[in-house]
Amino acid sequence: MKHFDFSIRIIVWIFVLTFIPHFCKKQTDTFTILGISSNRPYSAEFATRPLDDEEETELQIALSQAYNYFGRGGQAFSFFSADGQYVIKFFKQRLFRPSWLLNHLPLPAFLHKFREKRNFKRADKLQRDFFSYKIAFEELHEETGLIYSHLNQTSHLKTKLAITDRLGIRHFIDLDRFDFVVQKRADRVYDRIDELMGSNRVEEAKQALKEVFVMIQTRAKKGFRDRDPNIRTNCGFIGSRAIKIDVGRFVRSEDMRKKEIYSADLERITAPFEEWIKETHPILLPSYRKTKEDFL
Numbered sequence: 001m002k003h004f005d006f007s008i009r010i011i012v013w014i015f016v017l018t019f020i021p022h023f024c025k026k027q028t029d030t031f032t033i034l035g036i037s038s039n040r041p042y043s044a045e046f047a048t049r050p051l052d053d054e055e056e057t058e059l060q061i062a063l064s065q066a067y068n069y070f071g072r073g074g075q076a077f078s079f080f081s082a083d084g085q086y087v088i089k090f091f092k093q094r095l096f097r098p099s100w101l102l103n104h105l106p107l108p109a110f111l112h113k114f115r116e117k118r119n120f121k122r123a124d125k126l127q128r129d130f131f132s133y134k135i136a137f138e139e140l141h142e143e144t145g146l147i148y149s150h151l152n153q154t155s156h157l158k159t160k161l162a163i164t165d166r167l168g169i170r171h172f173i174d175l176d177r178f179d180f181v182v183q184k185r186a187d188r189v190y191d192r193i194d195e196l197m198g199s200n201r202v203e204e205a206k207q208a209l210k211e212v213f214v215m216i217q218t219r220a221k222k223g224f225r226d227r228d229p230n231i232r233t234n235c236g237f238i239g240s241r242a243i244k245i246d247v248g249r250f251v252r253s254e255d256m257r258k259k260e261i262y263s264a265d266l267e268r269i270t271a272p273f274e275e276w277i278k279e280t281h282p283i284l285l286p287s288y289r290k291t292k293e294d295f296l
Contacts, residue, residue: 036090046151062086066162096126136247145184186236211242213295225253
């Protein structure tokens with residue numbers, strides 16, 4: 001009987017140790033303060049340009065209010081401002097952080113290359129992603145709606161931002177110590193076009209289609225490629241201007257200025273968009289195709 005009771009206890013503990021972490025992750029959507037914290041040293045290559053007076057004023061407006069948890073993407077956790085006008089994104093630092101366990105375990109020689117490769121991938125991802133966040137602010141801020149990229153620990157912000165997580169717990173974040181971007185909040189492209197068509201604003205919908213092409217063309221003319229250009233999930237509108245919501249996948253590519261490279265890229269990016277227009281709002285298809293032809 002004692003042996004049976006002991007076995008039951010073991011089973012209960014295994015269940016608890018397995019279930020509780022999974023339950024907590026599900027309830028919090030995996031967000032933790034530790035998960036967005038970093039102790040990386042200052043890097044000059046991630047320093048961004050100073051804000052002008054107008055940008056500084058808007059940033060102060062954005063950071064003077066509380067934020068509520070919205071959701072997570074592949075790279076960051078997003079919080080919406082109380083007035084609904086801004087979003088702040090804190091990066092998932094585990095994507096960049098070398099594995100403490102992997103780097104401290106006495107691994108056999110045949111696993112050393114695996115450890116080196118893993119560390120290189122993390123460091124390379126940091127370089128690529130932070131380069132994109134930097135240029136999105138400095139060179140593509142109109143095309144992304146970014147008003148600030150904070151990619152180093154600093155001392156000048158002197159702001160403790162109130163954020164409320166998915167569980168309703170409020171945290172006060174010392175922004176000088178965290179990596180984040182602040183962006184104007186956008187309505188997703190498909191939602192905006194659905195809304196315009198639902199209220200019979202066909203001409204505005206046609207103009208919205210054109211703005212999507214303007215966004216893609218402008219980015220290409222500036223010499224950048226977008227490695228994750230999904231219009232459905234990653235693009236939106238601020239007012240009447242189309243922007244790229246996900247800003248972590250830009251790479252410099254002078255080839256994008258070449259007509260044949262740009263045209264092929266445009267065809268690839270817009271193919272699913274055209275299919276959606278065809279299926280959902282076929283009345284827009286002639287205008288869509290004429291617009292695409294003008295931009296090729």
